[in-house]
Amino acid sequence: METLRNLSHRLKTGELTAVQLLRQCLDLVDRRDPGADGLHAVLELNLDAEVTAVHLDEERARGRVRSPLHGIPILIKGNIDTADRMETTAGSLALKGHIAHQDATVVAKLRAAGAVVFGKANLSEWANFRGARSVSGWSSLGGQTRNPYDPRRSPCGSSSGSAVAVAVGYCPVSIGTETDGSIVCPAQTCGVVGIKPTVGSVSRAGIIPIAHSQDTAGPIAQSVEDAAVLLSILAGPDVSDPATHDIPSEYPAGLIASFESTDLRGVRLGVARDWFGRHPRVDALIEDRLRILQDLGAQLIDPVRLATAGEWNDAEMNVLLHEFKHDLNAYLAGVAPHVGVASLRDVIRFNREHANAVLPYFGQELMEQAEAKGGLDEAAYVDALEACRRLTRAEGIDAVLQHHRLDALIAPTGTPAWLIDHVLGDFVLGGCSSAAAVAGYPHVTVPAGFLSGLPVGLSFIGSAWREATLLRCAHAFERAVKDELAPHLLRAEI
Helix, strand or coil, X not given: CCCHHHHHHHHHHCCCCHHHXXXXXXXXXXXXXXXCCCCXXXXXXXXXXXXXXXXXXXXXXXXXXXXXXXXXXEEEECCEXXXXXXXXXXXXXXXXXXXXXXXXXXXXXXXXXXXXXXXXECCCHHHHCCCCCCCCCEECCCEECCCCCCCCECCCCCCHHHHHHHHHCCCCEEEEEECCCCCHHHHHHCCCEEEECCCCCECCCCECCCCCCCCEEEEEECCHHHHHHHHHHHECCECCEHHHHHCCCCHHHHHCCCXXXXXXXXXXEEEEHHHCCCCHHHHHHHHHHHHHHHHCCCEEEEEECCCCCCCCHHHHHHHHHHHHHHHHHHHHCCCHXXXXXXXXXXXXXXXXXXXXXXXXXXXXXXXXXXXXCCCCCCHHHHHHHHHHHHHHHHHHHHHHXXXXXXXXXXXXXXXXXXXXXCCXXXXXXXXXXXXXXXXXXXXXXXXXXXXXXXXXXXXXXXXXXXXXXXXXXXHHHHHHHHHHHHHHCCCCCC
């Protein structure tokens, strides 16, 4: 699949139409996704997509082009509401049949920009917040999403299908969601770019929640520039999501800075050694990539360490459990007339009653723990939330950035894909997502190389609203390694 820039040019010149592009994408999905050997990255296709593409071609013929996304096919994660004939289920049998009455804000923005929302991507059921031994990329409705580099291996999650779809060329860009690692892990594991933006930059209205203090939607793309274009369209205030009211006025426009220069002179990057040490070959690969950043002019401060690293783990889980119960109950209150579940308690009961289909590989311990929690006025929650913010912000990321006068932190995103194991669950050696996720700060991952044919990503992490800086660094790095990585990347030519 070509980049947005190239596809937009071909659409502009008439070499390609939106209908032709959509049909090519659908053909690839039909050839690669279903069946015993398929990737199972797509939950459902939009039966109205071609009608939309025809309309957008007619608009273009009349001289109206809405944005760089005009006529571009896009998949969205299966936990995002669409007011069409597609269901919004988070991959769960409990929500089968749920048709949202209104588009999520991110979907409304995509449609307004001229994107063709042609399907929903499979995901880790309930965005991977269900059981203690979960299997990333598996859902009771969509089955097991598989890593396109090795179908025996995990695509990571929870935005599994969104990342796989971009990696193999079903679409040039897709939408994922993250609470902690659910964009950046599948992006790096599938060899694509992922942006987990500042919490509050993109509206969460109409997205099945886990926890409002950490949840965000974000782009998954073939390139940093494509991801930046998509984020600039998604970002902005929304009356339906109070977290978006504090967006700086210059924020969306600043995301699309010039990507022509790869000069990083004057940029100070802190090598966050707390997130090394999970795999010696990953460390060796990233050490080599650090030299590339230096060649681009960046000044590396090495090492830097978060004094509070890992101290927030218990507090984070406490926050997630409390907020999951509160936020999911609020979402489900409007869903019950369609599917019969009006609360987390109802979902737990449904899962038990349909255990053979829903719980064949792992349980729902996290849901049960969440149901046992009190409200958001409970002291245990209030204290945990304060600890999370203090330990990851003022005493964590911000403290390190300010002390060393850094523009960003850099580290390996994680380790290569592990084997899918429906008996023991995921085998995760760890990654660097947690600090930025808990703080609500931005995190960009970009392909850095391969180990035994499996992708590894490099992460850029910064303070709130500093996406433009992270994207500048990630783009320069991407350009520097582009020719080396290109032969190994799995992208269909359309």
